[in-house]
Amino acid sequence: MSSDTLFLNDENTLYGRMKTACQEDWHNYCHHPFVLGMADGSLPIASFRHYLQQDYLFLIHFARAYSLAVYKSDNLEDMRSASESVSGILGEMTLHLAYCREWGLTEKDVVSLPEARANMAYTRYVLERGMAGDILDLYTALSPCAVGYAEIGYRLKNDPDTLKEGNPYWAWIETYGGKNFLAVPESRSNSWSSWPGPVTTPPEWMLSVRLSGKRPAWKSASGRWVWTAHSNVRWQFAILCYPEVSNNNS
Template sequence: MTEALAPQLAPRGSLFARLREAAQPHWGDYVDHRFVRGLGDGTLPEAAFRYYLGQDYLFLIHFARAYALAVYKSENLEDMRAANDAVGHILAETSLHLRYCAGWGMSEADVVALPEDPACMAYTRYVLERGMAGDILDLQVALAPCVVGYAEIGLALKADPRTTLEGNPYRDWIETYGGDDYVAVARKSVATLDRLFAQRGTEARIPSLSRTFTEATRLEVRFWQMGLDVLEHARE
């Protein structure tokens, strides 16, 4: 679904493009997941989306921690300021996210009290572990499938003729992640990866970075699947 759009975000030869290619078929499973297709045509069951929204709030909290770790791991003020800005943006987004959840019938108390799904726990702790065990490049590579992948998905859904926007309850989600503001965030992440790799990367690091990127991508797939699995468990 997204192959033609990939160069818009990551030029061929960029570190992200190389890692993305090495992550197949898992990357395809992530960006063209059944959950994603359901967002596009509006057929995703609302219970699955509400569950995803609640877990996404918990996810944001841990990603704020990851970017706080990026401040510590940074070796210059430019990277420290960028990571600090990301922390502030994510923390502000938690308030916006809670208001968005309210529109889906989920109160702040409901969301805050949610137990963390194992899929959310596995993904966020993996990102934090890679950041603590490695350097700033390892951490940014672990974050990239989420940061850049959501923009790729948003752009692809907007361009896909199968996508229905009129009357689609998930239109706001699609337009947010396929919108200019978020796409700019994704492009900045791609550029950051290239800059960090030029500073501290060698070809010898590619296999390790690729393993990190691919594992994070696999965990993204599980994060989508989490929303569908909860429906299956409800039927049991």
């Protein structure tokens, strides 16, 4: 692994410790059937088109979450970083629509699609944690997407078993596994680890994850999971997965 991707497997970072605390769920996320289907090109087109439509709606709330991060930040440097993220996401939305057109989806097709329950569950969870907690609560809830995409993209791009020629999803893999994309989550991961800890809670308690003894608390028909720690522990980790590999995208 090259030096610019060591952050993905560094167990000493906050991101690494969070992954270690939920290894099985994180592995299931990064090796979801949707991800494996992109790797070998077998993912049904209907599933990917559904993902593209929902991802645009997701980005709207993602931008709102980083706008909330501006408010939650306690110094100008963090405010500027969150503001840059908002601008980047809004720009990404324009590029996302262009990518959707390559898949035969117009802007009207995308914005008129009802928001899936899974999408609502995760995005509202992120916003709720951000409003109820501090800046670290918000970034923790955002991390499965912010850094998880990089881990998935990097692995697929560098896996010799990933199909390249004739794979309709290779462009997506190249984008999320490329250096330009990896630079952003690496910066975020480093900034999270540089914080001394939550504003109101010592890191020892925050990272002392005690599971409720149940499997993921909620999973929709589209395959997105929300996994949370025991309710009396402030550290909560939501895992955003993908639409199931099927033509049933309800």
